[in-house]
Amino acid sequence: MKSIMSYPWSRVYSTNYDDSIEISCEQIGKPKQTLTSADKPSAILPGKLPIVHLHGFVNHFRVDTIRDECILDYNSNVANKVYEGPWATELKNDIKTADVIVFLGYSLYDPEIAKLVLQGGNSKKKIFFINYKIEDEELTYMQEMFGTALHIEKDGFARVVEALPVATDVVKRRYVCFKSATEQSVEHRNINYEDLSDLFLFGRVQDQLLQADVVEGTSKYVIRPSIVEKVVGELQSGRSLISLYSPLGQGKTVLCKILGTELAQDYDVFFAIRNQDNFIEELRSIIANNDRPIIILDDYYKFSKHHREMALLKPEDVVFIFSSRLNVHETRKDELPAQFLNHDVVDLRIGQLTHTDAISLVPLTNQAGMWREISELSDAEKAKKLISNGASGYQANFADILVGLMNSNEMIGRIRKELEVLKAISRDAYDIVLLSIYLEFTNNHIDDFIIDQTLKTRLRDIHSSEKVSNIFRVFFNLDASNDGYFAGSIFAKYAMEKICDHNDLIGVIENAANNLADSSPLFDEMRLVLVDLLRFNYLKVIASNDQNRLRRIRELYSNLSSNPNLNKDDLFWNAFGMCQRALKDFDAAVKHFRTSISYAKNRGKNYVPYHAQNQLTVCLLERGLSIPTEASIAFGNLKEVFELLSVQADDERTYGRGQAFTWHRELISFLEAYYPEFDDTEKNVTRAQALKYLAFIKRSVSGWERRPEAAMTVKKLQSFLANNPA
Secondary structure, X not given: OHHHHOOOOOOEEEOOOOOHHHHHHHHOOOOEEEEEOOOOHHXXXXXXXXXXXXXXXXXXXXXXXHHHHOOOOHHHHHHOOOOOOHHHHHHHHHHHHOOOEEEEOOOOOOHHHHHHHHOOOOOHHHEEEEOOOOOOHHHHHHHOOOOEEEOOHHHHHHHHHXXXXXXXXXXXXXXXXXXXXXXXXXXXXXXXXXXXXXXXXHOOOOHHHHHHHHHHOOOOOOOOOOHHHHHHHHHHOOOOEEEEEEOOOOOHHHHHHHHHHHHOOOOOEEEEOOOOOOHHHHHHHHHHHOOOOEEEEOOHHHHHHHHHHHHOOOOOOOEEEEEEEHHHHHHHOOHHHHHOOOOOEEEEEOOEOOHHHHHHHHHHHHHHOOOHHHOOOOHHHHHXXXXXXXXXXXXXXHXXXXXXHOOHHHHHHHHHHHHHHHHHHOHHHHHHHHHHHHHHHOOOOOEHHHHHHHHOOOHHHHHOOHHHHHHHOOOEEEEOOEEEEEOOOOOHHHHHHXXXXXXXXXXXXXXXXXXXXXXXXXXXXXXXXXXXXXXXXXXXXXXXXXXXXXXXXXXXXXHHXXXXXXOOOHHHHHHHHHHHHHOOOHHHHHHHHHHHHHHHHHHOOOOOOHHHHHHHHHHHHHHHHHOOOOHHHHHHHHHHHHHHHHHHHHHOOOOOOOOOOOOHHHHHHHHHHHHHHOOHHHHHHHHHHHHHHHHHHHHHOOOHHXXXXXXXXXXXXXXXXXXXXX
């Protein structure tokens, strides 16, 4: 036993009452903790080996309570509750997430353990039974239904342990950029109204409760969507790259968490959690030390700088599961099969509820009391409502169900009140929530590290106030591995548009951007956050077509332009230009886009600022259509536009991001407005440029006839040239 206990086990469960395990640990100097079913899993101490005596422990028995504490005979086995309580869930979770499980002298004739644990669909390859040397055919047959039977006795197993090339105190490598799916915890408690209302109103997902549902195979907190089976089926068929996509708030992150837990039963599974310089080095270490691991990247395109190196990895060495938002997927979906040539890629749309999903979801929604005027309907009728696309239906996806079921005015009022109280108690806590709502909308999953870098505030210090925590719990979870993480992603977009004070929100974004710009060193992960803080496409959601808010965002860019670490950045000037364009200040916008293109040279001679050039193109056209312009200036602008359009078309030879041929309407309107005012030389030059542009599209752009915008560009230009001959 001393040899066996020298191995770095994570946990020991025993149905014996004696203290032989404890004595063995004491003699080899191994810290240990003895627990029984009377203890709670939360009582486990870090740094000590938990030894859980499920049927009682001799040193804890008392004469007056021994009949309750000691599970010994038939009557006590029938009466015991240990396999119905928190230790049953803990044991299931350990079996699901462990790398290896060894049963010493276990006969499988204990029906409770066989029923609750071994028949849970766990991987047979990681379970081993150590038996007597004399083989029992019936026992071997039963054990091999669940794992591998070894007839080597404890002394044979001890020799195996002694021969392992592993130090006694081996600790698994801790990664910065990745987290093992086995590092999951469960929370043993009943689900209450507050849990479900936070989930449905705020979109707050509590990982420990989700994990408990997956481990137990229940739907007390979340449902197991039907798409899980489809993903598992694709993996079993040999797919090595699965791309999951859906609109905002339709369950990508939750699905990834469920998949991580389920797949960890049979595979080595890791989540990508950070995007730092050692990402690829850590990924290669994971592949080297695990058997064809599955890597889950929630929002794959956040890791774009590593795409090329990830694509070189072989499908026999690693499997990828990616997720992305629908709009990003639609514009970049052709990149995956083009880059990952080694892998068999499959795209799966997720978030759409099936009838089975809807039936499972109704009981949860009933508990949250959110049906309002249709609360009297039967569960079957409610399920039909959830997947109905009619005027009174909920569009068959979680985001629309969330909005459809809740009373919007009630939610807006409730959250505004919470935020007002929080602002009065702690401005730091209020700022953290505002920034986190914004960053979660931009798909930057918030944790203590990001809060520290952006607002120079420690999340745990904020949590230390009981008054703050009462409100803060809606937005943030604390966990054992770090100070916490944001937990309210689904309602982020609605909160930005309808709930948050936009002046406060923009002020927090400005503060965070200045802090990150001045940080040295600026981690890669934070560089992506900084870009998203300043990205106008995200900020304009705050504006919500309100001109006053747009002007406040322009003020944000104007203030940040004095930061020397930002005012030489091409992406900053591009975003500033987009804001000016939205305000119809075309002259300032053109100036900023040209500044952006100029500073883009700092990125290297091979870098082409396609986005800024695209914005400059449409801005020049819009300016000419909105403000009367002299013919000579219009001619110069048109000449520049044709040059920029040719660059964009060249970028989209093979596949498109959707911007090269978008502006044919504005282009034709501009030509019709100014071409008649040009002199003959200017008209000839304009026609020559148009013909050259057309020839390039027809000669070089793959499948232009089947690409609607490209085909429309060709058609309209040909029509214009025919109507305006030389």
